[in-house]
Amino acid sequence: MIKVNKVNFTYEKSKKSALENVNFEIKKGEIFGFLGPSGAGKTTTQRLIIGLLRGYEGSIEVLGKERRDWGNDFYEKIGVAFDFPNLYIKLTAKENLKLIGSYYKNKLEDIDVLLDRVGLLPYANKRVESYSKGMKMRLNFIRSILHKPDLMFFDEPTSGLDPVNAKIIKDMITEQKNLGKTIFLTTHNMTVAEQLCDRVAFIVDGNISVIDSPKNLKLEHGKNSIKVEYINYGKLVEDTFNLETINTNEKYFDIMRNKKIKTIHSQEASLEDIFIKLTGRKLL
Numbered sequence: 001m002i003k004v005n006k007v008n009f010t011y012e013k014s015k016k017s018a019l020e021n022v023n024f025e026i027k028k029g030e031i032f033g034f035l036g037p038s039g040a041g042k043t044t045t046q047r048l049i050i051g052l053l054r055g056y057e058g059s060i061e062v063l064g065k066e067r068r069d070w071g072n073d074f075y076e077k078i079g080v081a082f083d084f085p086n087l088y089i090k091l092t093a094k095e096n097l098k099l100i101g102s103y104y105k106n107k108l109e110d111i112d113v114l115l116d117r118v119g120l121l122p123y124a125n126k127r128v129e130s131y132s133k134g135m136k137m138r139l140n141f142i143r144s145i146l147h148k149p150d151l152m153f154f155d156e157p158t159s160g161l162d163p164v165n166a167k168i169i170k171d172m173i174t175e176q177k178n179l180g181k182t183i184f185l186t187t188h189n190m191t192v193a194e195q196l197c198d199r200v201a202f203i204v205d206g207n208i209s210v211i212d213s214p215k216n217l218k219l220e221h222g223k224n225s226i227k228v229e230y231i232n233y234g235k236l237v238e239d240t241f242n243l244e245t246i247n248t249n250e251k252y253f254d255i256m257r258n259k260k261i262k263t264i265h266s267q268e269a270s271l272e273d274i275f276i277k278l279t280g281r282k283l284l
């Protein structure tokens with residue numbers, strides 16, 4: 001669905017390039033996540049593919065055609081949920097969806113069903129200017145899937161949402177994937193990446209260092225360990241033991257035999273640990 005090949009991009013008036021030799025592919029039907037700290041180039045990449053930014057070097061092939069060669073019919077095929085300056089704040093939610101829907105030739109989703117799904121039906125006839133940030137985000141999200149696009153771009157789709165609403169959005173993204181849609185999202189939230197993405201790319205300073213499934217990354221780079229809390233000479237202390245070598249670790253046996261154990265927890269390497277290990281950077 002998307003093939004990005006040797007893409008470089010520098011913002012006008014900027015000395016530093018925002019993207020350097022970026023390469024990746026997104027296959028039909030997958031949820032692909034860009035994971036990286038602030039300023040990494042996540043939004044820039046999405047904006048280039050969508051066509052909100054121009055003037056890139058390299059090749060960006062989307063839906064079988066070079067991005068530069070697409071006309072306006074491109075926008076029938078894609079859905080975009082970024083920040084929400086594209087909502088009309090003087091109109092109600094329903095008026096927004098009706099108006100935006102009228103721009104498309106595609107058959108639309110049922111507006112009331114969508115509003116209900118994200119808990120906005122009771123506020124459907126209220127002006128968007130009275131909406132909270134989370135309400136606007138949810139409206140913006142359903143706006144992006146209204147015209148049943150095949151390819152969707154979500155920039156930090158759950159940031160700023162409470163856990164209940166974040167779950168609704170995550171479930172809706174998964175439903176879209178189950179319908180065969182292709183999704184490219186950005187996040188700096190590891191949990192979101194793990195829960196949703198078939199594959200993730202780690203991006204830092206405009207460079208992609210790794211692309212793989214969260215599961216493979218954990219298998220390959222993760223170090224499974226257990227954390228033991230025990231009493232040592234009257235004080236609570238903790239120690240971590242690598243599971244691969246635990247059966248020959250004398251210290252571990254000594255603690256098990258002779259100390260008062262308070263807790264034992266197994267610890268899977270988190271995607272965050274792996275991100276730090278591979279990029280040398282933290283996510284936030």
Ligand SMILES: Nc1ncnc2c1ncn2[C@@H]1O[C@H](COP(=O)(O)OP(=O)(O)OP(=O)(O)O)[C@@H](O)[C@H]1O
Nearest residue numbers: 011014018036037038039040041042043044045188
């Ligand atoms: N309009 C702009 N003009 C000049 N430089 C920009 C502009 N927008 C972004 N940049 C720069 O490009 C780089 C990549 O920014 P980008 O917004 O793509 O990062 P991001 O990964 O989306 O970060 P965040 O997690 O904060 O959204 C950064 O160094 C940023 O300062």
Ligand SMILES: [Mg+2]
Nearest residue numbers: 042043044155
């Ligand atoms: Mg961004």
